[in-house]
Amino acid sequence: MLAEQDIENVHRIEEDRKALLVTRARTVPWLFFVPLLFLGMGLGAGAGIGSLPLAILGVLISIGIFHYRIRLPFKEIVSDYKSAIVDSIMTKYHEGIEYRYSPKKQEVKSLVKRSKLIRGISHFYEEDVIAGNRDAAQFYVSEIKLKQSDGNGGQHTKFKGLLFHINIRDWNLPKSRIQSKQNVLQKLFNGFTKNEKFDFWYETRNREAFFASLSPLFPFISHLKKNSKDVRIATDGDDMTILLRSDMKLLDIPKIRPEETLIHQARFDHAVRQINSLLYIVETFTADLDLEHVEEKLDLLDIPLPLPQLEIPDIDSSLEN
Secondary structure: OOOHHHOOOHHHHHHHHHHHHHHHHHHHHHHHHHHHHHHHHHHHOOOHHHHHHHHHHHHHHHHHHHHHHHHHHHHHHHHHHHHHHHHHHHHHHOOOOEEEEEOOOOOHHHHHHHHOOOOOOOEEEEEEEEEEEEOOEEEEEEEEEEEEEOOOOOEEEEEEEEEEEEEEOOOOEEEEEEEOOOOHHHHHHOOOEEEOOOOEEEEEOOHHHHHHHHHHHHHHHHHHHHHOOOEEEEEEEOEEEEEEEOOOOOOOOOOOOOOOOOOOHHHHHHHHHHHHHHHHHHHHHHOOOOHHHHHHHHHHOOOOOOOOOOOOOOOOOOOOO
């Protein structure tokens, strides 16, 4: 269990949150006054209907003040809090793993494009990146959202979930793709073959090498498929990329709000379960690919993926087909 005393600086971050609440309470009333002031100045000068642009300018100034005085500082508080949580979990439960955490977009665009797991993406969104080294493996995990332009200036979401990228020196995986589902057109024209036993679709340039190197992971892929809406995997040489569709909000369940205390045991426990589950996936894909080992580990996995949403009340106020 991760306790508040395990989280470095959490009390300082909590004090920053409380101080920001005080700043917000003092600032917001004045933000309503600014547009009225500008409108009054215009009317006082006899501008009449021409005072509206001044009122709009006042609204924009208020929005800018709120953004720089409240919203940006709160984003920094959330970032500091998440970083402290990740540091504490990794120190307590995964001491041998070298890692780095970033709340902002990093490598999603290059990784997704290179994998060819999903095409036609015009906007790549990413947050809460955890990357590092485990033994000989380099791993990268993040929460992503991939969108496509609709041609009318808008966007629609094509994929939302988790991105995993794993690189292991001396891996020699065949160039292949695995998908948990196919639509009718894909079944007819994409060249994928169905693995009937584990109920997924695959294409590969080397079928013999595909089954020789990846078959121990088939039970785990099947397990992920049961708990996710969409699983996609690409392999090529020493690289493996995994897209796992999920509504999981990494380190943000429920959404962190200024009115809610950051020191809450349920939130700590949920963060531990999230990160341990994600690193369990990394560990399974980077371990020696032994079928018996993978099946034994599946028996130990007693929590579903993705994890269910958690409500926290306000405290303050043969393997071939």
